[in-house]
Amino acid sequence: MISTVDPESRHTRKSPEARRDGYRAHVAAEPETGIITDEALTKATGTENSDPGVAEKFLAADAEARLGEAGADGVGAREGYGDSAYGTGDLRGAMHDAGHDAVIKPKPLHAAVEGxxxxxxxxxxxxxxxxxCPAGNTRPITKARHVIFGALxxxxxxxxxxxxxxxGRTLDLHExxxxxxxxxADWAAKPELREKHQQNRPNVERVVSQIASRGGRRLKLRYRGTEKDHAWLxxxxxxxSLRTLVGRGLVRTAGIWALTPQTT
Structure with missing residues (x-):
């Protein structure tokens, strides 16, 4: 906790070098149009407030809203884009179970020994x-998903x-x-995945920039606590999103909002 008057504000790090104080905002957006489909403002710390943790909540909310829309032929399946921060086994598993494809850059692997x-x-x-193991030694996976090579x-x-x-070497395997x-393996072998990611990520990054800044200057929250700051978000x-829709031809006629035919 960094403030007695704003106890939900927290220290966090964007990277080992970049430290932040305050809250964390999360958004989901349609990459082709930039329309924001969900948002959340949370404390900056806590596993449940991490990027993949909140993304799982977005996924669950989307599934509930679309309940009954997808039929037996698979209608309703989507592609989800995100950078490597979203490449956890839990989020990939949730997307897989929901019938969606995860176009997410995998987290880099780190060797215990350089090279x-x-x-x-x-x-x-x-x-x-x-x-x-690479030397041909075989060991069992424990109930806790550990693999211990030990004396081998x-x-x-x-x-x-x-x-x-x-x-000796010990592996911790995710469920x-x-x-x-x-x-x-797919990321390395399928260039079309990397192309999709490179094509769509900039559009969402632009949305994030629009939310977090105004006139080229980064915005600062005016309120204390996640509830009020979430309402602001x-x-x-x-x-x-309304500005985006108006730019695409959204008009209000006789109390009804509609996209003009030429922009649909």
């Missing part, structure tokens, strides 16, 4: 409940490229490990 083996160099056999690493000729731990592996996003 050494990553988790993708280990072969996972989920039906058998085992993992095989002691005399392994590849250990210098695998781990610096004296107790959605298969989805994460497939996402990394919803009014701002509604105004920006």
């Amino acid at each position: 050494g083996f990553t988790v993708d160099d280990f072969t996972v056999d989920e039906p058998a409940g085992t993992v095989t 690493c002691r005399d392994c000729p590849l250990s210098a490229r695998c781990t610096t731990s004296k107790s 959605r490990d298969a989805l994460l592996r497939r996402a990394r 919803t009014r701002r996003t509604a105004g920006l």
